[in-house]
Amino acid sequence: MTITIKDVAKKAGTSTATVSKVMNSSYSISQPTIDRVKAAMEELHYRPNLQARNFARKSTQAVIFATQLGQNIGFTNPHMFEMMSGLEQALTNKGYTLIVKNITAEGIHEYIQNAVETKMADGLVIHASVISKELDELIYKNAIPHIVIGKPDFYNHFCWIDVNNSFAGELAARHLLEKGYQSLAYIGGTEEDKISMHRLEGIFSVLQERDVIVPRDYVQRGESLCDSGYFMTEALLKTHHKPDAIICANNNIAYGCVHALHDNNMNIPKDMAVLTFDDYPFSKILKPMLTVVNIDVYDMGVQEG
Amino acid sequence: MTITIKDVAKKAGTSTATVSKVMNSSYSISQPTIDRVKAAMEELHYRPNLQARNFARKSTQAVIFATQLGQNIGFTNPHMFEMMSGLEQALTNKGYTLIVKNITAEGIHEYIQNAVETKMADGLVIHASVISKELDELIYKNAIPHIVIGKPDFYNHFCWIDVNNSFAGELAARHLLEKGYQSLAYIGGTEEDKISMHRLEGIFSVLQERDVIVPRDYVQRGESLCDSGYFMTEALLKTHHKPDAIICANNNIAYGCVHALHDNNMNIPKDMAVLTFDDYPFSKILKPMLTVVNIDVYDMGVQEG
DNA sequence: TTGAAAGCGCTAACAT
DNA sequence: ATGTTAGCGCTTTCAA
Numbered sequence: 047m048t049i050t051i052k053d054v055a056k057k058a059g060t061s062t063a064t065v066s067k068v069m070n071s072s073y074s075i076s077q078p079t080i081d082r083v084k085a086a087m088e089e090l091h092y093r094p095n096l097q098a099r100n101f102a103r104k105s106t107q108a109v110i111f112a113t114q115l116g117q118n119i120g121f122t123n124p125h126m127f128e129m130m131s132g133l134e135q136a137l138t139n140k141g142y143t144l145i146v147k148n149i150t151a152e153g154i155h156e157y158i159q160n161a162v163e164t165k166m167a168d169g170l171v172i173h174a175s176v177i178s179k180e181l182d183e184l185i186y187k188n189a190i191p192h193i194v195i196g197k198p199d200f201y202n203h204f205c206w207i208d209v210n211n212s213f214a215g216e217l218a219a220r221h222l223l224e225k226g227y228q229s230l231a232y233i234g235g236t237e238e239d240k241i242s243m244h245r246l247e248g249i250f251s252v253l254q255e256r257d258v259i260v261p262r263d264y265v266q267r268g269e270s271l272c273d274s275g276y277f278m279t280e281a282l283l284k285t286h287h288k289p290d291a292i293i294c295a296n297n298n299i300a301y302g303c304v305h306a307l308h309d310n311n312m313n314i315p316k317d318m319a320v321l322t323f324d325d326y327p328f329s330k331i332l333k334p335m336l337t338v339v340n341i342d343v344y345d346m347g348v349q350e351g
Numbered sequence: 352m353t354i355t356i357k358d359v360a361k362k363a364g365t366s367t368a369t370v371s372k373v374m375n376s377s378y379s380i381s382q383p384t385i386d387r388v389k390a391a392m393e394e395l396h397y398r399p400n401l402q403a404r405n406f407a408r409k410s411t412q413a414v415i416f417a418t419q420l421g422q423n424i425g426f427t428n429p430h431m432f433e434m435m436s437g438l439e440q441a442l443t444n445k446g447y448t449l450i451v452k453n454i455t456a457e458g459i460h461e462y463i464q465n466a467v468e469t470k471m472a473d474g475l476v477i478h479a480s481v482i483s484k485e486l487d488e489l490i491y492k493n494a495i496p497h498i499v500i501g502k503p504d505f506y507n508h509f510c511w512i513d514v515n516n517s518f519a520g521e522l523a524a525r526h527l528l529e530k531g532y533q534s535l536a537y538i539g540g541t542e543e544d545k546i547s548m549h550r551l552e553g554i555f556s557v558l559q560e561r562d563v564i565v566p567r568d569y570v571q572r573g574e575s576l577c578d579s580g581y582f583m584t585e586a587l588l589k590t591h592h593k594p595d596a597i598i599c600a601n602n603n604i605a606y607g608c609v610h611a612l613h614d615n616n617m618n619i620p621k622d623m624a625v626l627t628f629d630d631y632p633f634s635k636i637l638k639p640m641l642t643v644v645n646i647d648v649y650d651m652g653v654q655e656g
Numbered sequence: 657t658t659g660a661a662a663g664c665g666c667t668a669a670c671a672t
Numbered sequence: 673a674t675g676t677t678a679g680c681g682c683t684t685t686c687a688a
């Protein structure tokens with residue numbers, strides 16, 4: 047029924063080995079033979095069976111992206127999908143296939159072990175939200191090809207990459223100080239929000255280095271929501287000495303911040319500078335261009351390749 | 352090196368066929384043999400090679416989700432990832448694997464053809480944003496197992512599912528009218544936003560059925576953004592006869608709407624009812640609970656299974 | 657109830 | 673430069 051390498055070989059009057067060699071353009075085959083084989087392939091509409099090929103080659107040409115999905119994840123964690131998209135792109139370029147797998151930190155050890163033992167994929171990309179110490183051990187002991195996206199928060203042997211949020215924070219602070227702003231405020235997520243905390247750390251390190259003192263109420267914490275950004279900004283405006291620049295932990299917050307300033311008739315950046323970290327979607331919607339420390343999460347996915 | 356079915360057979364003193372039969376619990380094997388084989392598998396830590404199994408069975412146990420990814424997609428299309436997550440869930444339950452593939456409407460025909468011919472997957476899930484007439488033909492002629500997510504906007508043979516947005520609109524309108532609201536306004540996306548348009552259609556059909564006349568300025572169009580919702584709401588508040596209920600096309604818009612009402616000191620739902628369509632994230636952040644026509648996009652993905 | 661053996665479709669030594 | 677052949681690891685008919 048389906049055309050196999052045998053059919054092609056027969057039609058071309060060669061052996062299957064020769065056909066294989068032509069396909070993989072390895073070994074030396076004479077031009078006439080190549081032509082005959084190619085003609086036969088055309089004529090028969092031959093398409094090699096990838097499964098058979100990979101099986102014979104003992105490779106899968108696939109990479110598993112293990113992360114926590116579940117309801118509302120599309121809304122709560124766009125960054126992850128952004129990375130996933132970048133990853134897919136990179137893998138495609140290298141002829142790999144992306145398998146997406148939903149898993150929890152509890153289940154991952156078993157899953158990965160099984161995936162590796164049953165040879166489901168050649169490599170793994172693991173979101174930091176689902177790693178564990180046992181997983182570290184498993185991966186280390188078995189030398190499983192992997193990469194963790196996001197910095198692990200415990201001692202480990204993982205190979206990981208992350209956006210250097212602390213550094214981004216430093217950049218942000220330096221930039222503002224260099225522009226002449228004196229008193230920087232930060233409105234960020236909760237203490238659990240590591241990204242926000244890292245950005246704050248970076249900012250602090252710069253301010254300390256320059257002996258700038260930050261009033262307690264210059265650092266506000268809240269949810270990563272439009273509204274929360276709004277309220278935190280209003281809180282800042284009520285402080286004794288108003289700051290002259292606000293660094294927002296992320297875009298949701300920045301959104302609310304801009305709103306609040308607008309409602310208070312404050313001009314950006316004249317009355318108040320506003321800075322945030324991700325480009326999207328500000329490039330499109332904000333008339334007063336905010337300063338943006340652009341971090342390419344998509345690109346982070348691409349780097350995995 | 353790796354333990355194969357042969358090793359198990361040897362250790363259990365049987366043939367590989369028997370081992371295979373034990374694994375697939377088909378055919379009749381005596382209990383003692385089953386025990387021996389299982390013991391051998393345990394002892395050797397045998398793990399069947401899935402690639403080999405699928406190859407022999409001529410199946411891949413994989414489904415490709417073809418959609419358009421690319422930069423910022425995580426932010427612009429959370430719904431899609433929501434569906435993807437549901438899909439993954441459903442596939443996992445059936446022992447299938449989800450392959451995610453980025454593709455455009457231009458490239459999909461070639462990709463799918465290739466994917467099918469080279470036997471990359473057993474089935475396809477295709478996002479409506481990348482379908483085309485040629486694809487329809489290809490899939491129809493070759494009887495390729497598939498499902499399109501989202502309603503195609505041209506005559507076709509696709510097997511597709513979609514959220515019935517028009518019906519959701521009807522529900523919304525009926526609900527409000529039954530609660531005693533008289534003049535319904537709609538703030539929605541642009542004309543290109545099909546979801547928004549379908550919801551509006553549903554609303555109109557109910558209003559027409561009851562001979563309710565809708566003033567022109569009761570239907571506002573804008574971007575699917577927080578800000579846009581804000582401005583559209585303010586526009587509504589400036590109309591001659593203010594409406595007593597606002598239906599928002601989606602949550603971004605609803606977000607801005609609530610804000611605007613708040614800024615205008617209007618109480619929800621006393622002064623104005625607000626209704627929107629997706630649950631998330633209102634369940635968490637809004638004190639005055641909005642009425643929500645909950646559409647489970649995640650579940651839509653699950654249905655694919 | 658079990659086993660022998662012929663594949664699945666391709667690759668890769670090894671020979672020629 | 674080309675062909676022979678033995679796999680890859682599992683399934684599945686067919687016979688015993």
